[in-house]
Amino acid sequence: MDNLLQMAWPFILMGVIFYVMIYRPQKRDQKKRSEMLDSLKVGTNIVTIGGILGTITKVQEDKVRIKVAEGVEFHIRKSAVGGVITSAFTKKESKKETPVQPEAKPAEAPAEGAAQAEGNGEEK
Structure with missing residues (x-):
């Protein structure tokens, strides 16, 4: 009998944990939702x-x-x-929502070829 109790206590403990962690909160939420729908x-x-x-x-x-x-x-x-x-x-x-402003992109440096073409145009 004592051996049977030693083997069964982990299963009893798992049952208690299941009840406390899963079943009871689910029942509480279900009751709250039912009250909300009835009201x-x-x-x-x-x-x-x-x-x-x-x-x-x-x-x-x-x-x-x-x-x-x-x-x-x-x-x-x-x-x-x-x-x-x-x-x-x-x-x-x-509340009045402020419109989101797009971020300003930094000015991109011209490509080397474009800079040289501009430079050549200024010299003439």
């Missing part, structure tokens, strides 16, 4: 798993309708909702 309501700004931003205009049991632009609406499954857009995200997006 969707009209007017909520969302992002889909495909990256489309929109505002919910209608909520059904397993589907939502989102408005992505004026006159453009999509019907998607609730499972396609990637997350709710927070006000911090919208503030970050609404």
Whole structure:
């Protein structure tokens, strides 16, 4: 019996590690996502798993309708909702973005042949 316990403790330890490292966090994330999907309501700004931003205009049991632009609406499954857009995200997006200026390239030195041709032209 004692020998059997000595052989089994590594498997028990692996089971506990599996539960703590994989199963429990996955269940917690799944519960959080389920709560987020259940809390969707009209007017909520969302992002889909495909990256489309929109505002919910209608909520059904397993589907939502989102408005992505004026006159453009999509019907998607609730499972396609990637997350709710927070006000911090919208503030970050609404800040005025400064246009990126292309870097100025340093003036290239003329090739030797061109420099000699220019030099010959000046001497005449």
